[in-house]
Amino acid sequence: MTAHFDLIVIGGGIMGCASAIRAAQHGMRVAMIERASIGGGASGVNAGTLSLQIKRVKLMPYALAGHRIWEEAGEQVGFAKTGGLTLAFTDVEAEQLRERMTAKREAGAPIHFLSQAEVREKAPNLCERVKLASWCAEDGYANSSLTGTYYRAALREAGVTIIEGADAPLLARAKGGFQARIADEEVHGTRILLACGAGLEPAMAMFGVHIPVRVRVNSVSVTERAPRLVDPVIGHVTGLLTLKQKGNGTVLIGGGWQGRIDERTGASEVDPETIIPNLQLAQFVLPALARLRVVRCWTGFEVNVADFYPLAGPLPGVEGAYVLGCVRGGYTIGPYIGRLMGDLIAGREPEMPLFDPARLLAAAVQ
Structure with missing residues (x-):
């Protein structure tokens, strides 16, 4: 046929x-x-983060247009605009954050810098050691x-x-x-x-x-349901953390930490040696996570040239x-x-x- x-x-x-x-x-x-x-x-297996703060400068116009498409899809894709914070905890990280986010703001992303007091107002449960944060009101997530x-x-x-x-x-x-x-x-x-x-x-x-084509195996973890801990999408200037609390109370944790590929079958699997530091970083940023259990971890492929x-x-x-x-x-x-x-x-x-x-x-x- x-x-x-x-x-x-x-x-x-x-x-x-x-x-x-x-x-x-x-x-x-x-x-x-x-x-x-x-x-x-x-x-369908990624964390669903829609953050303009983690996009490359040259790709920003494409990210802004893509973000609008997800927003138009709305409830059909579980779209939520929560705003997003990217955090720096040292002077070196603060300088990196200021340089990177200034370039992205110049490329069209509505990004602003916040003081420690402003960060506490938006996310009072975060670690108190934040040196500098950037804020984008357009950031959020969808349900992948x-x-x-x-x-x-x-x-x-x-x-x-x-x-x-x-x-x-x-x-x-x-x-x-x-x-x-x-x-x-x-x-x-x-x-x-x-x-x-x-x-x-x-x-x-x-x-x-x-x-x-290089294949990366990104890992994502999700906690049990919890009372409201954080509203914005949270990231770290290194790119090693993305964190968000969904409407049902679960917290999704990612950041590009790598799983493993079975060379024989081509299947991917979680690597505890990378999941653990990812969770440790998340708990440092949001200490209340220490009270929660992780109920599932999974992997998804990402490719680049x-x-x-x-x-x-x-x-x-x-x-x-x-x-x-x-x-x-x-x-x-x-x-x-x-x-x-x-x-x-x-x-x-x-x-x-x-x-x-x-x-x-x-x-x-x-």
Whole structure:
């Protein structure tokens, strides 16, 4: 059996879904192929933090636009605007915080610096040793576990054909475009978009393009429910802590601490040697956490390339093929950069520039 489409999207995370929806809105016939379930990978297991304070300066315009998309989705994605604090506890950290947040403010993020007294007013249960804090009223979070439900409904509304449970499809060029073989079924597309996260490197290699992609295994922990301890999203200037208390009273703790990958199966798992210092830092910042039990820890993949900027544009040397991924802060930025990619594939001019993957091949030659 062979089905024909204008575009095949490989990967059902936020960025793949946003691209597919946008292309379909432009009149393209689109098929979405996902190895497991829509939003079931990194897009659905991250901590859901929507903080402008942890975005790179060059990516700030994309983060601001992505944040607005999440806010428009509202209750459908569990959006909450709580404001956010980033903390410094030493003179060195305070100088780092002032330098970094000033640059981000100049890039458009509504960030302000607070005195110790102002920090205590916004979050009285925090550690009293705060030297300096930055505040962004736009910061907050969404419920990443709702990602799949939200995007599946949006894909269907846009008329996108969804194919789930398609583990390791074989991708190849074909007459008039591309094909994806899944068991006994063939899906044919005039164009193809690779948006498959941790699977990007082998997917690109199927078309003879070799761009190294680093896979990180970020860990997240959640506590039992507790009375209200903190309202804002909390971060540390080092980036080694994100902390938020959800509406149900649980506290989510992350910060990019790494889990482990089973080299044999490719599965990820929690590493106690990194979970423990993450929890210790969280307890230092919010001492009341000492009274709570951690009920669950889990991991999710994050990917990046050598320069830590996105892969977003045509797949070099393969006409009609595109790649999208490796976006730091992809949960916030993903909905918007996916829209830009959908515009590009449909022949429209994106309203903001994308990030040509060919730059990495050029760098490798040099």
